[in-house]
Amino acid sequence: MVNPIYIVAVLLGTAFLLGLFRKKGTGIIALVALAFPVFVSASWFFHFLSGNTEVLNFFTAGAKPPFSINLQLGIEEALFTMVINVLGFLGYTYLYRDFKEQGIKSTVLFLILIMGLNVLIMSRDIFNLFVFLEIVSIAIAGLIYLKRGADTAIAGFKYLIALGVISTFLLIGIAFFYLFSGTLNIDDFLNSNLPAVKGMSMAVFLILMAILLELKPFPANGWALDVYQAAHPGISAMISSGTATASIFLLYKLLPLSSIDWLPYISIIGAITFIGSNLLGIAQKDSNRLLGYSSVGQIGLMLIIIGMAPQLGEHFNLIFLTVFISHFLAKAGLFWISGIIKKDNIRQWSVLRKNKLLLFMFGFFLLTLLGFPPFPSFYGKWQLIMELAHGSQFIWLALILAGSFFEGMYLIRWFGFAMKEKDESEEKLTIHWEKMIPPVIFTVFVMGASYFANNSSDYGHTLNLIPIYFVIALFLLDFLPAFVKNSLVIASMIIYSILLYPDISDDTLRLVFAGIFMIGGVLTLFAGYSVKGKREGFFPFVVMMYAGLIGLIEAENLFQFFFAWEIMTLGSYFLILRGKKSIKHAFNYMLFSLGGAYLIFIGFALSYFGQDSLDLSIISATTLPGWTYTLLAIGFLTKTAAIGLHIWLPGAHAEAESDVSPMVSGILLKAGAFGLILLFLLMGAEQSEQHSLLYILGWLGAITAVGGNLLAVFQEDAKRLLAYSSVGNLGYILFALAFMTNVGWLTAITYSINHFLFKTLLFLAIGGVVMRVKTHNMYEMGGLIKKMPWSFIAVLIGIITLAGIPPLAGYGGKWLFYNAVLTKGWYFQGALIFFSGTIAFLYAFKLIYSVFLGQPKDKFRNVKEAPIWYLIPQFILMIGIMVFSARPDLILKPIGTMLSQSNYFPTDPLNWEDVTATTNLGYWSGYKIMIVIGVMFVVLLGWLMIMSRKAQKIKQFNIVYAGERPFTPGTTHFSHNMFSNYYKAIGFLSWPVATGFWNGVNLFTHNVADNIRRIYSGNGQTYIVHIMIYTIVIYLLMF
């Protein structure tokens, strides 16, 4: 093994020699010199990893302290020097070209920087640490000016002055430390057991405070943000990932010096930094400065974790390392990408779309930062939240998730800009290959880290990662034509379903939802065959969404459930984002989903409180039922879009692509319904103290049903109409579930199946129409029945089911529903639902009339029928509707049996005699109704045909305008402004109150962020004042 002292020797020596010779090829020499420390520290790291635990202590100048400096290399030091050295090597590769233009000086500074960081980690001598902190500061200050200009110069000046003041604190601290302890060596001090004196704690306070200030805590960090913004992104990457790493290790190393318990204060400092910095990021437009805010925020999170170390126990390593490595890799990667595209405003990042690899890496790093599964920090955050809940640190848990949510807000918005904002730059993106290597390598490292995080996590082995591997494979196969990938995905889903079937065949409830997810998935994918070309970036996300959905079904513990939930959210977000005008709606969707997911997260954590397993059943045994159930319910309601939380839905579903809308509306919404069912099952029917929650949810369901349907009536956009109708339908499901009776649940299940069948059908049919006529506005359509007869039939069947008209399944749902209402006695809410059912007639009529009946428009004279690939799944769905209408017992009977036999709802079951269902109130047979109505239909049709055999057929233009020609014929269409009379009467009910409320919240957050960030006045002196006030405040808090 090479003695690590040679790291210092080689870097320093090379720096000196380069200065002497100034020959060509210095870049290569520097690279070799930088590769050497990577080799040394990595070999030591693996040496320690393979079981050697003896810590290496070595000395400078061949003497013992105090005449020399002692350095230490254990597994921690080896790990941190290794990551820094890798960063150094790649960072230099990235800056190779810039350094070549600048000449030798910057290379020398860079070598010195890396050397300094290595010593900071290994040295055990306090004064030596001061010296190398200064060396690092000077090197950074010099490197800042790599990008010339007044901005960088002033940023460098502020940086130096601020660090000058900070290092003054440090030096005074060191002086008095020496005065009271007589040593500068950390180990000597720790071994000496000196009595604690007041002056000593003051000295240590100054030392630790200086290190903390180096970590740029909010709000004493204006100087650092300016540097992030002004410096070359390659240098910012070194500051954000390199020096921050060294500083945080330094803090960790020096903390034992103090006789006072600093940990609580470090957590508080971290929390203020994490929340404050991320909040302020929301108002930020400059990309590098935004990355700076995010960097500071992540350091805050690490500080929280360090401060919480005693509570986290054995999990500390996993939590800290995953959060650290995510930040380290992703932040460097993002700064590097920023340097490649050279755009300051986050809106201009749409230029990323010119290079698929860059776009991919950008999204990849953002998700790494956000801690989505399967990225490393997901495992860390999960463990962190769970351990905090276990130790009843509920406030911390809420603070951490609040900060993460703020971070999510700006990172997701940024990603939306990159994906969707108009790209106005004309010039080609010039990319030097050596600048691409480092981010690519870090992407691979993130994957590796994810793998290790999964293996080290307590519950990682319970995850089913096959779908994730399939997603990765699809990314690699993205060059194939769409139909090949489509077939591949369909085949894999079918195979997966077949393999899954034996596992869940005895649990009918899960089977029903698995059927909705998987059969629905395959059917909607059929429509994708009509897309030509490659359809890049579609299939991986489709699989991700369905993998998440089926993961919910398979989940046996909370971890699996949350993992699947996040995967599903992520996949659906990308799918929704693909729509042409989806940027805003996808953002809303993601924010609500993220908020909902965090509520679910807290709910899970609360139920883990005081328990030892993560099994789903711990939710039933929770010691905090009120909070747990309420939070979980609200979390799931964001997905089912209950009124008030629904504002993301109409836009997201309506603006999605034609074949994505049925996926997200007909199928994805059921994830929320499934979550609710699971929650209610675990709550148990006998949880009497939850009656008020259920009562409120019942009301919420009823209001949602009325509100959703009412809003649907006043839509001119066909897809929005369907989207609002989904809001209403999910309201029914929620209402019926809240009954917590046998028949109520059967109603809910029936509605779930019905809604899946008819909404998927309607969205496919309307999607096919929209594809042909290229507009969503119904008043621009009309008379399409002759052009698209098959689509007409589909829509007709769809709305008959939707409106609950006999003989189709919707009617069965209604019958069950009235039974449930009468049994339960919720008459008033039941009346509301009855009212909303009437409203449903209005929009169902509007849909079929405006689109298919009336006068055909001139411009649609040559419109063709929807693509065959849209019609096939529609007809399969129609068959499904027919079967379920005639034989509902096939599904409802086993579920009813299950509900009765288990101890959920044993009373008042639905009794089946053959195909006839009976309750105390009456009976219903889908089969007989089908026959009766069928006969009536045939008779009436025949009668009509006989009666009208002499009728004259009228051509479209066989009419007379009464001397007037309308100038805007579109507006004279009957369906334009249809129901305006109703609007006059009850339109006030459809005023966008919820949208207004959430807009207000959004505006308020923005304003708060925008006002607070003005403390960073730009004046270097203000920043110094911040530092001093901050220090004094912390001092007053501690002593």
Next chain:
Amino acid sequence: MKLFEIEYISLIAGFILLIVGLWGIISQRNIIKMIISFSILDTSVHLLLVAVGYIRNRTAPIIDSSVNKLNAANEITDPLPQALVLTAIVIGVGITALLLTYALKLFRQNSSLEINQYKSLKW
């Protein structure tokens, strides 16, 4: 009177200079004056370091004719703080030089040395 002993005088002077330096950094608008204030701040710390290491009635830790080599440990002051001061001075010089370089760059680009005029980076 203990207060007028050399180590206390230098300690107190050190603290006074410290406050003068800090005050100068946050109150002087001119960048050169800020740098001078920084130098004062730096010097104050050096003074404190020396004061901390001083042991009364002893001589400088330089082994020459005035020190008995055999009894050096009892005749000289603590050598370590003095060594530290030397290092700190060197570092201080480095930082001051870099600060002045930046001042020069700023003056060449904008012909102004008022810190108030450089506020383009903010919020």
